[in-house]
Amino acid sequence: MGSRLEGKVAIITGGASGIGEAHAHLYASEGAKVVVTDIQEELGANVVRAIEGEGGDAIFVRHDVTSEVDWANVVKTTVDQYGAITTLVNNAGVANFSGVEEETLEGFNRVVSICQTGVWLGMKACMPELKKSGNGAIVNISSLYGIIGTPSMVAYHGAKGAVRLMTKSAGLEYAKQGVRINSVHPGIIKTPLADTLTADYIAEITATTPLGCMGEPIDIATMSLFLCSDEAKFITASEFVVDGGWGAQ
Numbered sequence: 001m002g003s004r005l006e007g008k009v010a011i012i013t014g015g016a017s018g019i020g021e022a023h024a025h026l027y028a029s030e031g032a033k034v035v036v037t038d039i040q041e042e043l044g045a046n047v048v049r050a051i052e053g054e055g056g057d058a059i060f061v062r063h064d065v066t067s068e069v070d071w072a073n074v075v076k077t078t079v080d081q082y083g084a085i086t087t088l089v090n091n092a093g094v095a096n097f098s099g100v101e102e103e104t105l106e107g108f109n110r111v112v113s114i115c116q117t118g119v120w121l122g123m124k125a126c127m128p129e130l131k132k133s134g135n136g137a138i139v140n141i142s143s144l145y146g147i148i149g150t151p152s153m154v155a156y157h158g159a160k161g162a163v164r165l166m167t168k169s170a171g172l173e174y175a176k177q178g179v180r181i182n183s184v185h186p187g188i189i190k191t192p193l194a195d196t197l198t199a200d201y202i203a204e205i206t207a208t209t210p211l212g213c214m215g216e217p218i219d220i221a222t223m224s225l226f227l228c229s230d231e232a233k234f235i236t237a238s239e240f241v242v243d244g245g246w247g248a249q
């Protein structure tokens with residue numbers, strides 16, 4: 001066990017799988033009390049059991065990030081259990097691959113409500129406790145696709161681009177109130193979400209990634225860990241790309 005997050009209480013949304021799950025393990029292993037939230041209850045409970053088995057301290061809360069009522073419950077449960085909230089990782093997300101004409105209003109709204117509105121709701125719900133902590137940190141998981149465009153993914157690009165600028169706006173708003181807010185922008189990472197991509201798509205991106213492979217969830221969690229730790233005390237309203245160099249081309 002390390003101590004880079006000693007004394008922190010971290011909420012990690014979408015913590016039952018993939019990048020969020022890696023965050024939950026890593027944060028707990030660095031001394032944070034971890035609140036794993038997700039709509040996938042069984043997987044979320046499994047993550048918490050595994051963390052406890054590793055000697056960490058974590059709880060699971062069932063949570064739909066699009067619901068303001070659920071957010072209020074997450075905040076209350078966290079404060080009841082651990083007495084504070086110092087850290088929020090807005091990670092929950094979904095992708096869909098539809099172009100401008102194929103996309104439906106329902107599909108568009110679903111991606112935006114989870115990937116974009118959910119991030120704002122999380123910052124809003126947790127902010128009073130984060131301010132109270134005097135040393136709060138938020139990491140919003142956007143995507144490389146929140147910085148660059150690709151064809152036929154209109155809702156996802158829109159929502160992830162919005163997360164990038166909401167992060168800058170909120171980071172500036174709270175800079176003098178003791179809360180740092182940054183965004184992380186993963187390239188292609190081996191998770192169940194990436195399993196929804198076609199093999200051809202993955203092969204093409206991997207072949208054109210300068211570092212020559214897909215990323216792993218831990219590569220994203222490691223960046224977030226730094227941003228949520230006190231080591232990053234001079235960093236806010238900024239964006240951090242973790243993509244094997246793909247987006248630089």
Ligand SMILES: NC(=O)c1ccc[n+]([C@@H]2O[C@H](COP(=O)([O-])OP(=O)(O)OC[C@H]3O[C@@H](n4cnc5c(N)ncnc54)[C@H](O)[C@@H]3O)[C@@H](O)[C@H]2O)c1
Nearest residue numbers: 014017018019039064065091092093143186188189191193
């Ligand atoms: N995997 C990649 O290549 C990649 C690349 C860039 C960005 N991202 C982003 O990283 C984040 C994590 O993705 P991942 O790859 O680990 O995917 P994943 O599917 O493994 O995990 C996403 C988690 O979010 C949860 N979730 C979905 N809707 C939710 C809701 N309404 N409320 C609460 N939880 C909900 C899912 O149940 C799941 O556990 C997402 O925001 C995604 O957009 C992923």
